Amino acid sequence: MSIIKTIEELESWSAGADRKNRTLGLVPTMGYLHEGHCSLIRAAKAENDLVVVSVFVNPTQFAPGEDFESYPRNIERDYELAIAAGADVVFNPEVGEIYVPGSSTFVEVTGDITKKLCGASRPTHFKGVTTVVNILFNIVRPDRAYFGQKDAQQALIIKKMVRDLHMPLEVTVCPIVREADGLAMSSRNVYLSAEERKQAVCLNCGLQKAWEYLNSGSDDSRSVRKLIEVIENHIKGQDLAVIDYVRILDGETLEEINGIEPGKAALAAVAVRFGKTRLIDNRVLSVEVR
Incomplete structure (x- = not known):
């Protein structure tokens, strides 16, 4: 299976994989995978028939002056690591595939949960996160989605979004994976x-x-x-x-x-x-x- 770049290709794969009769886990990532991501993929594979890993560096969660352009990217390496960890598909869309031309719709969780911690210094960040995660949920339509505890605030916000909007999926938060000296993998x-x-x-x-x-x-x-x-x-x-x-x-x-x-x-x-x-x-x- 090659890297899937478009929604049409993903839908074609889903139809051929008998998606209606099989459970699917989604692991959303921004790529440059490491063992932390791979642990999420393995968890998804253990609990689902199929696993999709998305690799998409999401521009709407970066503020001006942040590292969107320089964020590390290596899709070929990501693909190899994802497949080795148990992924069935790597979905790597272009920005224009996720955000249709003229798009001005956002999904935002409001309240203190998004204003504290990282939300205090990055006030537009979680609005971008919840929007792109919502889009990915709509495209992939997973039964379960997997996130890491390292981004604890993000995980709590996404769980709240899923609860508040009655989304028909489970959110699983997996433990932080650390280097040998204790540094959280990132x-x-x-x-x-x-x-x-x-x-x-x-x-x-x-x-x-x-x-x-x-x-x-x-x-x-x-x-x-x-x-x-x-x-x-x-x-x-x-x-x-x-x-x-x-x-x-x-x-x-x-x-x-x-x-x-x-x-x-x-x-x-x-x-x-x-x-x-x-x-x-x-x-x-x-x-x-x-």
């Missing part, structure tokens, strides 16, 4: 210099220290303010790291919380710049039962 990691790459592990290490402090038994161990301080102090120990945000919010709604209660999960999320490269990471924090 297509943007290739931008890092050797020294930036070395220091970038501070994101995961800071989150790990927050987990340890939360479960240390200290008097203020459940205080969100204190846990944020623990993370920030660790990241600030790296001279190339510039913090965009360190936040701890409700794990489902992203609402503000002051403390972490037993039986409830919180999301600790960080965004840090190294030169021109902005990295994100997160960890679900919960109080261990002793």
